[in-house]
Amino acid sequence: MAPSTRPPGRPRSSVDAEVFAATLATIHELGYTRATVDRIAAATGIAKTTIYRRWPSKGALVTACLVDTFGPLPPAGRDRAQDLAAAIRFGARRIAEPGVAAAFSGVFTDAIGDPELREILSTQLQDPYRKVLIESLGLSEQRVLFFIDVVIGTLLHRMGMTGEPMVESDVEALIVMLQRELEGWLP
Amino acid sequence: MAPSTRPPGRPRSSVDAEVFAATLATIHELGYTRATVDRIAAATGIAKTTIYRRWPSKGALVTACLVDTFGPLPPAGRDRAQDLAAAIRFGARRIAEPGVAAAFSGVFTDAIGDPELREILSTQLQDPYRKVLIESLGLSEQRVLFFIDVVIGTLLHRMGMTGEPMVESDVEALIVMLQRELEGWLP
Numbered sequence: 001m002a003p004s005t006r007p008p009g010r011p012r013s014s015v016d017a018e019v020f021a022a023t024l025a026t027i028h029e030l031g032y033t034r035a036t037v038d039r040i041a042a043a044t045g046i047a048k049t050t051i052y053r054r055w056p057s058k059g060a061l062v063t064a065c066l067v068d069t070f071g072p073l074p075p076a077g078r079d080r081a082q083d084l085a086a087a088i089r090f091g092a093r094r095i096a097e098p099g100v101a102a103a104f105s106g107v108f109t110d111a112i113g114d115p116e117l118r119e120i121l122s123t124q125l126q127d128p129y130r131k132v133l134i135e136s137l138g139l140s141e142q143r144v145l146f147f148i149d150v151v152i153g154t155l156l157h158r159m160g161m162t163g164e165p166m167v168e169s170d171v172e173a174l175i176v177m178l179q180r181e182l183e184g185w186l187p
Numbered sequence: 188m189a190p191s192t193r194p195p196g197r198p199r200s201s202v203d204a205e206v207f208a209a210t211l212a213t214i215h216e217l218g219y220t221r222a223t224v225d226r227i228a229a230a231t232g233i234a235k236t237t238i239y240r241r242w243p244s245k246g247a248l249v250t251a252c253l254v255d256t257f258g259p260l261p262p263a264g265r266d267r268a269q270d271l272a273a274a275i276r277f278g279a280r281r282i283a284e285p286g287v288a289a290a291f292s293g294v295f296t297d298a299i300g301d302p303e304l305r306e307i308l309s310t311q312l313q314d315p316y317r318k319v320l321i322e323s324l325g326l327s328e329q330r331v332l333f334f335i336d337v338v339i340g341t342l343l344h345r346m347g348m349t350g351e352p353m354v355e356s357d358v359e360a361l362i363v364m365l366q367r368e369l370e371g372w373l374p
Contacts, residue, residue, distance in 0.1 A: 031300040033220050105296040108347030112289040113218040118350050126348060146341075146357055149348070150364075153340030154333075160295030161313060161336070163305050170333055177337075177368050 018044050019051060020065040027062075028099030032106025037061065059117040062107045067125050070094050076136035083136045084182055085175045087129075088151050095155045096165035105156050143185050147178060205231050206238060207252040211286030214249075219293025224248065246304040249294045254312050257281050263323035270323045271369055272362045274316075275338050282342045283352035292343050330372050334365060 022043040026035040037058050041048040055061035074086045095101050111118045126148065133144045154174060158166040166174075209230040213222040224245050228235040242248035261273045282288050298305045313335065320331045341361060345353040353361075 028300070032296050102296060102299040105292060105299060108344065109219050109289060109292040109296050111347050112292060112350060113215070115350060118348065122348060142357070145348075146360060149341045149344040149353075149357075150337060150361075153342070153344030154336045155340070157295065157336040157340030157343070160298050161305065161309060161332075163299060163302060166336075170329070170336075173333060174337075177364065180367065181364050 015046060015050070016054075016064075016068070019046060019054075019061070020068050023061060023065045024069065024097075024099030024103060026099075027103045027106070032062075032102050032109075057117070059107055059110050059114065060120055062103050063117075063120050063125055066100070066103060066107070069097065069100060070125075073129060073132055076132075080137050080186075081179045081182060084147075084179055087133065088175050088178065089171065091151050092155055092166060092171045095152075095159065101156055101159035101165075104152070105160060108156075137182060139182070139185055147181075150174075150178065202233060202237070203241070203251075203255070206233060206241075206248070207255050210248060210252045211256065211284075211290060213286075214290045214293070215286030219249075219289050219296075244304070246294055246297050246301065247307050249290050250304075250307050250312055253287070253290060253294070256284065256287060257312075260316060260319055263319075267324050267373070268366045268369060271334075271366055274320065275362050275365065276358065278338050279342055279353060279358045282339075282346065288343055288346035288352075291339070292347060295343075324369060326369070326372055334368075337361075337365065 019040065022040050023035070026040050026043055029035075030039065037048060037051055040061070041051050051061065055064055074090055076083045077086075095104065107117070107121060111121050129148065130141065130144055133139070133147070134141055137144065137147075139147070151174065155166055158164075158170070206227065209227050210222070213227050213230055216222075217226065224235060224238055227248070228238050238248065242251055261277055263270045264273075282291065294304070294308060298308050316335065317328065317331055320326070320334070321328055324331065324334075326334070338361065342353055345351075345357070
């Protein structure tokens with residue numbers, strides 16, 4: 001048997017990191033629609049079949065990539081208003097990173113008509129934040145989901161309309177508005 | 188010369204109405220990405236070249252379709268808080284119509300990386316509302332753009348995450364939050 005010329009398999013975490021970086025870079029360069037799994041695979045040199053073994057669809061791949069990019073919220077402190085402000089600034093910083101807003105809007109757009117993708121988005125991307133925020137803000141689930149809609153929706157709409165992240169002064173206005181809202185909803 | 192067998196040309200407004208209806212129906216059925224101009228043309232029986240003569244790209248077509256679907260805001264009354272509430276309920280009703288949220292999110296997603304489409308979106312879809320709202324709410328342009336981001340972004344995020352329009356009680360919470368905000372920003 002001829003010796004294999006393939007390099008030894010890359011460990012899983014390294015493949016994930018490579019694919020996620022290529023996913024955001026490709027979406028940033030070509031837009032969500034044209035960033036196909038084919039092109040993402042080509043950008044990494046990793047086989048398309050390997051990618052589909054890990055993530056069954058482009059929507060699942062982009063969701064996993066967003067989960068990885070966002071990472072955990074800043075640790076909660078002792079002041080709910082400050083925790084809320086930190087969470088909003090955290091969201092604004094992440095959405096400003098290259099490719100993130102287009103990835104996020106794209107996967108939402110696909111999810112509107114795709115119940116399976118909505119399930120993936122909701123359980124893998126939204127649920128961890130939902131749980132942490134119910135705990136740290138002391139709000140009901142309905143209120144936390146409303147806050148997430150307002151923060152993420154507003155930041156993404158601004159990116160879509162201007163191509164630029166929301167300016168600092170508007171992020172601060174968003175924080176003040178939701179801090180006032182938080183006070184009003186606390187038991 | 189042989190008599191033409193083609194029916195007399197349909198008037199422009201009728202073609203527009205047919206194409207817009209087919210655009211929303213196709214997006215509703217297939218999602219934004221798979222609703223190509225080819226498929227929209229096939230659904231109407233109108234030649235693709237005719238469609239491209241009127242709208243140079245899918246993004247331009249979808250924007251024109253959204254402008255037509257949304258139509259003018261409810262007339263302003265004498266109470267700014269009520270005008271704001273009416274504008275938010277108007278947005279929520281429109282975004283709940285079949286195909287509208289997916290069309291809207293899709294065109295935003297494409298616009299993030301496409302300056303030409305952002306220009307079309309901003310001048311054709313957003314500007315008329317921006318102007319009317321600056322007048323009727325008595326807010327600065329920066330505040331009105333912020334309000335538009337919050338209202339439309341929140342409603343679209345909810346559709347993407349749940350596949351359903353925002354429930355009445357959350358729309359009312361959005362109204363109350365922004366009415367409080369409006370009071371705070373008035374000179």
